Amino acid sequence: MAQYALLILPSTNRVYADASVALTRAELAAFNRAVLDGRLSEPAEEPIGGVPYVTFEAERLGERDAAFLANLSSAYALFEVVGDLLRPVELRPLDRFDDDLLTIQKYQGKTNELFTKLLLNVTLLASAFAPQMLERRFRVLDPLCGRGTTLNQALMYGFDAAGVDRDQKDFEAYAAFIQTWLKRKRIKHHAEVGPVRRNRQVVARRLRVDLAASKDDYKAGETQVLDVVNADTVRSGEFFKPGTFDLVVADAPYGVQHGSRTAGKGLARDPGDLLAEGAPVWAGLLRSGGALGISWNTFVARREEAAGLLTAAGLRVVEEEPYGSFRHRVDQAIMRDILVATKP
Numbered sequence: 001m002a003q004y005a006l007l008i009l010p011s012t013n014r015v016y017a018d019a020s021v022a023l024t025r026a027e028l029a030a031f032n033r034a035v036l037d038g039r040l041s042e043p044a045e046e047p048i049g050g051v052p053y054v055t056f057e058a059e060r061l062g063e064r065d066a067a068f069l070a071n072l073s074s075a076y077a078l079f080e081v082v083g084d085l086l087r088p089v090e091l092r093p094l095d096r097f098d099d100d101l102l103t104i105q106k107y108q109g110k111t112n113e114l115f116t117k118l119l120l121n122v123t124l125l126a127s128a129f130a131p132q133m134l135e136r137r138f139r140v141l142d143p144l145c146g147r148g149t150t151l152n153q154a155l156m157y158g159f160d161a162a163g164v165d166r167d168q169k170d171f172e173a174y175a176a177f178i179q180t181w182l183k184r185k186r187i188k189h190h191a192e193v194g195p196v197r198r199n200r201q202v203v204a205r206r207l208r209v210d211l212a213a214s215k216d217d218y219k220a221g222e223t224q225v226l227d228v229v230n231a232d233t234v235r236s237g238e239f240f241k242p243g244t245f246d247l248v249v250a251d252a253p254y255g256v257q258h259g260s261r262t263a264g265k266g267l268a269r270d271p272g273d274l275l276a277e278g279a280p281v282w283a284g285l286l287r288s289g290g291a292l293g294i295s296w297n298t299f300v301a302r303r304e305e306a307a308g309l310l311t312a313a314g315l316r317v318v319e320e321e322p323y324g325s326f327r328h329r330v331d332q333a334i335m336r337d338i339l340v341a342t343k344p
Contacts, residue, residue, distance in 0.1 A: 001041075001057045001058065001059065002057065002058060002059070002060045002061070002080055002081075003055060003056075003057050003080070003081040004055065004056055004057070004058060004061065004078060004079065004080055004081065004089070005046070005048060005053040005054070005055045005078070005079045005080075005081050005086060006024065006028070006053060006054040006055070006056075006069075006072070006075060006076075006077075006078050006079075007051070007053055007075075007076045007077040007078070007079070008020050008021060008024055008052065008053070008054065008074045008075075008076060009074045009075060009076040009114065010076070015329060015330060015331060016112050016114065016115065016328075016330075019328035019329065020074050020114070021045050021052055021054060022325070022328070023073075023074070023115075023118060023326060023328060024054050024072065024073075024074045024075075025043050025044075025045070025054055025322075025325075026322040026325040026326055027072055027073060027074075027118055027121060027122060027322075028040065028043055028054065028056065028069075028072065029043065029321065029322035029325075030121070030122045030125045030126075030322055030323070031068055031069060031072065031121075031125060033125070033320075033322070034125035034126070034130040034131075035068050035125065035130055035131055035133065036058075036065060036068065039058050039059055039065075040056045040057070040058045041056065041057050041058065042055075042056055042057045043055070043056040044056070048086070055081070060080075061080075061089065064134070066078070066089055066090065066091060066092075067092060067134055068133065068134065069091070070091035070092050070093040070094075071093050071094055071117075071121065071133070071157075072121070073114050073115070073117035073118035073121055074114055074118075075091065075093075077091070078091055094133075094134070094156070094157045094158060095156050095157070096155075096156060096157070096158050096213040097155065097156055097185070097187070097213065098185065099156075100181075101152050101155065101156060101181060102116075102149070102152050102153060102156065104181070105147060105148075105149075105177060107147060107173075109146075110147070110149065111146075111149050111251050113149055113152075113153070115295070115336075116149045116150050116153050116251070117153050118326075119150075119249055119251065119293055119295055119338060120140070120150060120153050120154065120157075120247070120249050120293070122293060122323070122326070122338065122340060123247050123248075123249050123291045123292065123293030123340050124138065124246075124247055124291070126291040126293070126318050126323070126340045126342055127246060127247060127289060127290055127291035127342060128288075128289030128290075128342070129246055129289060129290075136246075137158060137159055137160060137224070138154070138157070138159040138160070138246040138247055139159065139160045139162070139244060139245050139246050139247070140154040140159050140160065140161050140162070140245065140246065140247045140248075140249060141162045141163070141164075141236070141240065141245045141247070141248045141249070141282070141285060142154075142161070142162070142163045142164075142248075142249055142250055143163075143164045143233040143236050143248060143250050143278060143281075143282050144164070144165060144233055144250045144251065144252060144253070144278075145163030145164060145165045145170075145174075145228065146165055146167070146170050146174075146251075147170050147173055147174045147177070148163060148174040148177070148178065148228070149251075150163070150249050150250075150251070151163050151174075151226060151228065152178075155211075155224060155226060158213070158224065159224070160224055160225040160226075160227075161224075161225070161226050161227070162225075162226075162227040162228070162229075162240060162245070163227075163228040163229070164228070164229045164231055164232075164233050164235075164236045164239070165228075165229075165230065165233070166230070166231060166232045166233065167230075168205075168230055171205060171207070171228065171230035174207075174228065175193050175207045175228070178191075178207075178209065178226065179191050179193075179209075182209070182211060187211055187212075187213070188211065188212055188214075188215050188218040189209055189210060189211035189212070189218075190209070190210045190211075191207070191208070191209040191210075192207070192208050192209075193205065193206070193207045193208075194206065196229070196231075196239070203231070203238075204229050204230055204231035204235075204239065205229070205230040206227070206228065206229050206230070206239070207226070207227070207228040207229075208225075208226070208227050209225070209226040209227075210223040210224070210225055210226075211223060211224050211226065212224065227240075233274075233278050233281070233282075234277045234278055234281055235281075236278075236281050236282065236285060237281050237284055237285065240285055241285075242284045242285055243284075243285070243286065243287045243288070244285065244287060245285050245286055245287065245290060246286075246287060246289075246290045246291075247286075247290060247291055247292075247293070248282045248283075248285065248286055248290070248291075248292040248293070249292075249293050249294075250282075250292075250293075250294045250295075251294075251295045251296075252271040252274065252275065252294055252295065252296040252297075253271055253274070254271075254296070254297040254300070254330075254333075254334050254336075271296050271297070271300065271301050272301045272305055272306065272309065275294070275296075275301075275306060275309045275310075276309050279292075279309050279310055279312070279313035279315075280312075280313045280314075282313075283310075283313040283314050283315050283343060286315075286343040287343070288343055288344065289342070289343065290342070290343050291318075291340055291341065291342045291343070292310065292315060292340070292341050292342075292343070293338060293339070293340045293341075294306070294310075294338070294339050294340075295336055295337065295338050295339075296336070296337065296339075297330075297333075297334045297335065297336060298327065298335045298336070298337050299333065299334065299335055303337060303339065306339055307339060307341075310339060310341040311341075314343070314344075315341035315342060315343055316341055316342050316343075316344060317339060317340070317341045318340045318341060318342060323338070323340055326338040
């Protein structure tokens, strides 16, 4: 058995940095369970040279194993431990674009991009398509997309990304950002923003972008699709076909600086109302074998209640470890957790 040491990516968010080792161990266990055949063992936190690492044992990692682990949300570097020495293991993540796609946006209430990547990863790893992570162009929906952190991470992976959000300012801010970023980076693309009309009435606004990481891919028609709708999330089924998404990933409102909104009750502190109305719609957009992952503030909605709403929507909540080990503090008013459920 060989021993390995994973160096955690430094986080500018001190609170998230404090939780990053435990979250990385849980995320590593999700990779081990889904795509590494349980071959990793003895994960632990261990200081090396005064720096915390996540260590584990495994039969010598192959190139494909390392390719999976390269996408761990907090992975900075991976080493094989040889006596007192650290031998680097080359990591080649799926990333297709510069990382400022994820980091350049700064605004109040933005979800930490490392957590967004973790949420996307553990949702994907629970799906029936997890072994295809390195090859499949997943189709990802964020039904509460805000200013697009999840959408950008999906694009970074080479996936197709779709989003829904009712806030007009967020929609306009994201549409402006992504088009400016694509032009500045000289990425070949075609973008359209315009109204969605039905019965001669405007019912929503929509951003549609076709893009490719290289000019050759664009010419060959190997493009990624970004599709964002400015509308209420409970109307998502009006704009996307049922059973067409591999993953639904959402970071629910925390009920602190902003609340959730439902058609019937307006602004509400409890995201349970939003989940009760939205989950059946989102589940309908998932294909069989797909997975839904949602994060939320446990101070305003109990885990058992949220799990019950997903079950009522026809999904199977993943209860097996490590899926009960992602709870962590964000600040004094927010204790964040993750629920993942799959569609039979």
